Each structure stands twice: as C-alpha cells, then as structure tokens.
Amino acid sequence: MEYRIPFLSMKEGTHPYHFEVGDDFFSAREASLIKAAHLDVDVAFDKRDDHHFELTFHLKGHYHVPCDRCLDEFDLPVEGRFVLRVERKDAPPSDDEDLLYLPLYAHEVDISEYIYQYAHMLMPFRKVCAMGDKACDPEMEKLIAKYSSQSHPHLIKSDSHGTSETQDLESTEG
Ligand SMILES: [Zn+2]
Numbered sequence: 001m002e003y004r005i006p007f008l009s010m011k012e013g014t015h016p017y018h019f020e021v022g023d024d025f026f027s028a029r030e031a032s033l034i035k036a037a038h039l040d041v042d043v044a045f046d047k048r049d050d051h052h053f054e055l056t057f058h059l060k061g062h063y064h065v066p067c068d069r070c071l072d073e074f075d076l077p078v079e080g081r082f083v084l085r086v087e088r089k090d091a092p093p094s095d096d097e098d099l100l101y102l103p104l105y106a107h108e109v110d111i112s113e114y115i116y117q118y119a120h121m122l123m124p125f126r127k128v129c130a131m132g133d134k135a136c137d138p139e140m141e142k143l144i145a146k147y148s149s150q151s152h153p154h155l156i157k158s159d160s161h162g163t164s165e166t167q168d169l170e171s172t173e174g
Pocket residue numbers: 067068069070071072128129130135136137
C-alpha cells in the first residue's frame with residue numbers, strides 16, 4: 001500500500017486524506033516494536049503555497065499487545081495528533097524532526113516513515129489490560145499481589161531488584 005501524497009497539481013488550501021495501516025505495515029519493518037495493530041490515519045494536507053505545506057496527522061486505533069501484568073493479549077487503544085511542516089528546498093536534512101525538507105524535484109510526500117514514527121510515539125511505557133470494564137487476569141493479579149510488598153499493586157511494576165516504578169508519558173494530544 002502506498003502512503004504518498006502528490007502535491008504538484010493540488011490547489012492551495014487544506015485537503016483531507018485517509019490511510020489505514022495494519023499488521024503488514026509494521027511487520028515489513030524488522031525493528032518495529034508494534035506487531036499487530038490497526039490504525040486509521042487522517043492527514044489534513046494544508047498547501048500554503050508551492051513550497052510550504054503543513055500536514056496534521058491524526059492517528060487512532062489499537063495495538064494488539066501482551067499485558068505487562070497478566071501477559072494476556074489485548075487491544076490497547078491509542079490516539080494522537082502530530083504536525084509536520086514541509087518545505088520544498090534543496091537543503092541538508094532538517095535537524096528539526098517536525099520539519100521536512102523536500103528537494104525541489106520532488107512531486108509527492110511519502111508519509112510512511114512519519115506514520116511509523118508517530119505510531120511508536122503512541123506506544124505507552126506501560127501496557128496494562130485493565131481498562132474500562134475489562135479487568136486484568138484475576139489469577140495473575142493474585143500472584144502479583146502475593147509477591148509484591150507494596151500497597152498499590154495497580155501502579156507497581158516489579159523488577160528483579162524489587163523496586164517499583166511508575167511512569168506517565170506526556171500526552172501527545174495537541
Ligand atoms: Zn492484564
């Protein structure tokens with residue numbers, strides 16, 4: 001599947017695009033930390049002029065991952081919004097990850113690498129299946145509670161040193 005947006009004949013203004021990515025998209029990349037997933041990707045392509053574009057990505061879907069606590073596989077809902085500025089000019093690669101320089105001969109933007117990066121930015125540090133009305137596996141919870149000396153099992157990730165840690169990723173919502 002192609003993830004390219006041609007812009008030469010595009011009128012100035014904002015144009016909506018829709019893409020979907022699934023297992024194949026991620027399994028084609030060996031380093032991917034995401035294996036099974038479905039994401040709807042909406043891209044608002046704002047052509048400011050012939051050389052300046054702004055792409056707003058909205059990713060929404062789920063990753064099929066094992067729970068950190070009970071190891072049950074579950075669908076982790078993910079959603080996030082990212083903005084990429086694109087400038088057409090012959091220049092060395094931009095240091096700013098939110099800014100892409102496209103060579104002047106280019107006639108389309110390939111957004112697949114950005115979808116891939118943004119998808120990984122949505123992967124939380126902690127993946128726990130107990131969300132909404134779904135409870136983490138009760139037998140495993142009992143075992144974890146038994147071997148945990150702390151009083152807040154829902155926030156604890158035990159490791160081999162017996163320490164605990166919590167981490168909240170900063171929201172990527174704009
Ligand atoms: Zn679980």
